[in-house]
Amino acid sequence: MxxxxxxxxxxxxxxxxxxxxxxxxxxQKSYDTGATDTEIKIGNIMPYSGPASAYGVIGKTESAYFRKINAEGGINGRKITFISYDDGYSPPKAVEQARKLVESDGVLFVLGALGTPSNSAIQKYMNEKKVPQLFVASGATKWNDPKQFPWTIGWQPNYQSEARIYAGYILKERPHGKIGILYQNDDFGRDYVKGLTDGLGAKAASMIVGEESYETSNPTIDSRVVALKSGGADIFMSFATPKFTAQAIKKAGELGWKPLFIINSTAASTAAVMKPAGIENSQGIISAAYQKDATDPQWTDDAGIKNFDAFLTKYFPEGNREDQFVLFGYSVAQTMADVLKQCGDDLTRANVMKHAASIDGLLLEGLLPGVTIKTSAADFAPIKQFQLRKFKGERWELFGEIISSEVGQ
CATH class of the missing domain: 1.20.5 (Single alpha-helices involved in coiled-coils or other helix-helix interfaces)
Structure with missing residues (x-):
């Protein structure tokens, strides 16, 4: 040659x-709408207004966390564009905002949309479009249905499991008690009622002496609290959003009613519920927790809470560390950041969903020791552990052991 x-x-x-x-x-680089070499677009829907506006701080915290991520160089070199819209806790508005995020803004996925009614309204649409509906900010059991809705995944423990834990506590501490239930008249409230009823088993019929539901459009639930007290209940179960939980606590105090009082974990914020309801009225109330309480002295030297406080100081100074919803938003954003890191340069919707559904024991700074994030292709329920707590003084105090809610799901 x-x-x-x-x-x-x-x-x-x-x-x-x-x-x-x-x-x-x-x-090696694969993108769907919403992702490029330099950007990842994330959509979000929050009730910044309306009857569940106390939850709006979750979206504000997530936005602040992604600002922190961007300031530190982004995720795998890409900056986060976080687009968050208000739905006023209105399902029709949620549908409108979801369509805007997907069809106009071109987000890669929707993260942490809040509320059972709102997420129920957009679930079919998101799945038909094959756009991930990630880490839904609601504990309804329906988010763990990978066969029918493979593009929807929850984050927090589900409501039925939480209520079963309360049932177990009641059967142990007050087996002959009479239970009055206040609940929101939608999937959110009914999930809790079902979990409590299932947990009480054969004793449910004799122990539950009253059930009062309310609509989110109701200005007050005072008459429902009066009715439950008049019905002879000495155990008060409140399955409500923050605004109505605060009303229930305050009204019970005004009535001089001192039942065994249990409230759902999603409405147990010291800043948004307990203090507005009156610290004196909140004493002795029981709830459950899966994340730390930043005000609890036992976490004073905790590295995770120190990092959380540093984040608030630098990126979200208006965030109230006493508000559990701030730490909630921080933890959800951390979970999402970890998933995106795992995705590397394959930022297709299918790959994001794959990694969101294959989290193996992720430890987060804001979760209680022993509580981890774990998902699989067959199980879209990331958190399954709780610890009971009682409100004493001006804060929550944990008691008992970490309880798994996996049984019976």
Whole structure:
């Protein structure tokens, strides 16, 4: 072979190798709408107004956390664009905002949309569009249905499991008690009622002496509290959002009613519920927790809470560390950041969903010791542990052991 021929052959080989290498490099980066070499667009829907506006701080915290991520260089070199809209806790508005995020803003996925009614309204749409509906801010059991809704996944423990834990506590501490239940008249409230009833088993019929439901459009639930007290209940179960939980605590105090008082974990914020209801009225109330309380002295030297406080100081100074919803938003954003890191340069919706559904024991700074994030293709319920707590003084105090809610799901 002549010198020229050898040079041409070598050149041709180099071109072929370059083509293979170039193709491989390109193949390593895969994007769907909402992702590029420099950006990841995340959508979010929150009730910044309306009857559940106390939860709006979750979206504000998540936005602040992604600002922190961006200031530190982004995720795998990409900056986060976090687009959050208000739905006023209105399902029709949630549908409108979801369509806007997907069809106009072109987000890669929707993260942490809040509320059972709102997420129920958009679930079918998100799944038909094959856009991930990630880490839903609601504990309804319906988010753990990977066969029917493979693009929807929850985050917090489910309401039925939480209520079963309360049932177990009641059967142990007050087996002959009379239970009055206040609940929101939608999937959110009914999930809790079902969990409590299932947990009480055969004793439910004799122990539950009253059930009072309310609509989110009701200005007050005072008359429901009066009715439950008049019905002879000495155990008061409140399955409500923050606004109505605060009303229930305050009204019970005004009535001088001192039942065994249990409230759901999603309405147990010291700042948004207990203090507005009156610290004196909140004493002795029972709830459950899966995340730390930043005001609890036992976490004073905790590295995770120190990092949380540093985050608030630098990126969200208006955030109230006494408000559990702030820590909630911080933890959800951390979970999402971890999933995106695992995705690497494959930022397709299918790959994001795959990694969200394959979290293996993720430890987060804001969760109680022993509580981990774990998902699989067959199980879309990330958190399954609780610890009971009682409100004493101006804060919650944990008691008992970490309880798993996996049984019976």
């Amino acid at each position: 002549s010198f020229v021929a050898r040079r041409m052959a070598a050149f041709s080989t180099a071109i072929i190798l370059l083509g293979v290498t170039g193709t491989g490099a390109i193949a």
